[in-house]
Amino acid sequence: MKKPAITLILSTYDYPVALGKILESLSKQTLAPLEIIIADDGSGEPTRILIEESILRLGLPIRHCWQQHQDFRKAIILNRAIAEARGDYVVFLDGDCVPEREFVADHASLAERGYWVQGRRAFVTESAVHDFMPTIRSVWGLALSGKLTGLPKALRLPYSFVSRGTQQRGILGCNLGIWREDLLAINGFDETFVGWGREDADLANRLYHLGRPRKFVYGRAILYHLNHPVVPRSRLNENQSLLDRTIAEKRIRAVKGLDQYLTLS
Numbered sequence: 001m002k003k004p005a006i007t008l009i010l011s012t013y014d015y016p017v018a019l020g021k022i023l024e025s026l027s028k029q030t031l032a033p034l035e036i037i038i039a040d041d042g043s044g045e046p047t048r049i050l051i052e053e054s055i056l057r058l059g060l061p062i063r064h065c066w067q068q069h070q071d072f073r074k075a076i077i078l079n080r081a082i083a084e085a086r087g088d089y090v091v092f093l094d095g096d097c098v099p100e101r102e103f104v105a106d107h108a109s110l111a112e113r114g115y116w117v118q119g120r121r122a123f124v125t126e127s128a129v130h131d132f133m134p135t136i137r138s139v140w141g142l143a144l145s146g147k148l149t150g151l152p153k154a155l156r157l158p159y160s161f162v163s164r165g166t167q168q169r170g171i172l173g174c175n176l177g178i179w180r181e182d183l184l185a186i187n188g189f190d191e192t193f194v195g196w197g198r199e200d201a202d203l204a205n206r207l208y209h210l211g212r213p214r215k216f217v218y219g220r221a222i223l224y225h226l227n228h229p230v231v232p233r234s235r236l237n238e239n240q241s242l243l244d245r246t247i248a249e250k251r252i253r254a255v256k257g258l259d260q261y262l263t264l265s
Contacts, residue, residue, distance in 0.1 A: 003031075003108040004087065004088050004089035004108060004111050004179075005034040005087040005088055005089065005118045006032055006033040006034055006090075006091055006104060006107065006108055006247060007033065007035050007036075007037060007080065007085035007086060007087030007088050007090050007091070007180070008026070008033040008035070008036045008037070008090075008091045008093060008104065008163060009039050009060055009082065009085065009091070009092050009093070010022065010036060010037070010038050010039065010093045010094075010095060011038075011039045011041070011074055011078060011081075011092070011093070011094055011095055011173075012038060012039070012040050012041070012043060012047065012068065012095030013040065013041040013042060013043055013069065013072075013095065014042075014044060014046075014047065015043075015095050015096060015170070016043075016045045016047050016050045016132070017036075017109070017129070017226075018095055018096050018097075018098070018129070018226045018228075019024070019047060019051075019095055019256055020050055021064075021098050021132065021144070021226070022093070022095065022097070022098050022099065022132060023050075023051075023054045023058060023060060024058070024105075024133065024213065025056075025098050025099050025100075025101065025133070025134060025155045026058075026060060026099065026104075027058040027059070027068070028101050028239060029099070029101055029102075029103065029104045029105065030101055030102055030104075031102075031104045031105035031108055031222065032061075032104065032107045033052040033061070033087070033091070033104050034061070034086060034087045034209075035061045035062075035085070035086060035087065035241055036060055036061060036062045036063070036173070037062075037063050037065055037081040037084055037085060038051060038056065038062060038063070038064050038065060039065050039077040039078050039080070039081040040064060040065060040066040040067070040077065041067060041069055041072070041074055041077050042066070042067055042068050042069020043047075043069075044067070044078075046062055047194070048064070048066075051064050062177065063084065063198050065077060065080050065081045065084060067080070069124075069203045069218060069220065071193050071195060072194065072231070072232075073191075073194060073197060074172050074173075074189075074191060075189035075191045075193050075194075076189075076191050077192065078092070078188070078189050079188040079189050079257060079258045080089055080261050081258075081259055081263035082180070082188050082189075082261075082263050083258060084181055085180055088179065088180055088181070089107075089108075089111050089177060089178070089179055089180065090177070090179075090180050090183060091104065091107045091176065091177045091180050091186060091224070091232055092171065092173060092174065092175070092176040092178070093200070094172060094174035094175075094225075095177070096174075096225060096226050096227050096228060097121055097174045097223040097224065097226070098132070098133070098134050098223065098224045098226065099112050099134070099205075099222070099223055099224075100134050100156060100222035100223070100224070101134070102156055102220075102222070103125050103221055103222060103223070106119075106156075106160075106220040106221040106222075107119075107177040107221050109220075109239070110160070110162075110176075110177060110220060110221065111114070111177055111179070111217060112175060113179070114211075114212060114213075115164065115175060115212060115213055115214065115215045116176065116178045116179070116182065116204075116207050116212055116214055116215070116221045117176065117177035117178075117215045117221070118170060118171065118172065118175065118212070118214050118215070118216050119175035119176075119177075119217050119219065119220065119221030120150075120153040120155035120170075120172075120175065120217070120218060120221075120222070120226065121150070121153060121172065121174060121175060121222075121223040121224065121225045122139075122151065122153045122222075122223070122224055123147055123149045123150055123224075123227055123228050124142060124147065124148055124224050124225065124227060125142075125146075125148070125149075125227055126227045126228060127147065128142055128147040128148070129226045129227065129228075131179060132224065132226065133211065133224075136196075139151075139154050139155070140225075142229055148203075148224075149184050152250065153218065153222070154216070154222060154224065155222070156217030156219060156220065156222050156242050157218070157220075159219065160217040160219045160220040160221075161217070161219050162215050162216065162217050163216045164213050164214065164216070164219075164224060165213055165214060165216070166208045166213050166214065167214070167216070170216060171201045171204045172200060173199065173200030173203075174225070175221060175223050176200075178207070180213070182210065182212055183252075184258065184262075185210055185252070186203070186206040186207060186210055186252055186253055186254065186257075187253040187254040187257030188203075188254055188257040188258025188259075189202075189203055189233050189254060189257060189258070190202050190203070190206075190242070190254035190255055190256060190257055191248075191254070191255075192242060192254075192255040192256055193194075193239050193242060194235060194239075195232075195233070195234060195235030195238070195239060196232065196233050196235070196236065196239075196246070197232045197233055197235070197239045197240070198236070198239040198240055198242065198243045199239070200248050202243050202254075204240065205243070205246055205247050206246060206251060206252050206253070206254070207208075208225055209250045209251065209252045210252050212262065223243045227262045253255055
């Protein structure tokens with residue numbers, strides 16, 4: 001099957017140290033994405049300057065999709081970014097996760113009609129974040145010094161290990177590959193999820209209800225999460241209730257979602 005044209009959507013909020021490392025890594029990918037859309041939930045001036053400098057210095061095909069910050073509204077800015085996407089396959093990357101150099105190529109190879117892809121992530125401790133870049137030497141060095149956890153998820157293996165199904169375990173919003181037509185069919189992210197948590201699981205379950213099982217992948221599409229202080233989770237219980245309702249009702253389309261932006265894209 002011909003490899004899809006990939007739009008990479010990178011969500012961020014006021015973490016330019018990590019964003020700079022991510023953009024450096026994206027400039028060294030073995031397969032470049034068609035475009036990079038930075039979905040920005042209201043970052044300040046340092047992030048804007050970093051993005052503009054990165055466009056000039058690294059030559060990346062970046063577009064900056066920004067909204068004013070009013071609480072954690074990741075679902076909204078992701079929908080706006082999806083509406084702008086020109087690729088037929090969308091890879092989602094969080095602004096605290098640095099991709100390994102084969103990340104985009106791996107997602108392109110893993111893309112398969114009728115499925116969506118979930119990759120994994122390893123964790124770099126806060127004390128090691130400043131100097132981290134994803135090379136084989138640095139990954140092993142951090143692991144041996146106890147500054148990287150989840151080593152089995154940090155290594156690109158000779159063969160990928162893929163399980164297919166509709167499990168709830170391991171759903172993460174930071175390492176997803178989804179056909180754009182499937183995102184349109186489920187109406188993107190549900191913007192009734194405000195505050196941290198469960199908007200990604202809601203998306204995944206609506207894909208399940210659409211008849212799109214997950215390819216759960218180890219050994220490919222590697223990410224390194226840069227640890228940081230925990231984000232406030234004051235609305236987690238409310239968001240869990242919304243997720244439970246989606247599952248119980250086998251809902252496919254978001255209550256408030258992507259369609260409101262499509263006429264603007």
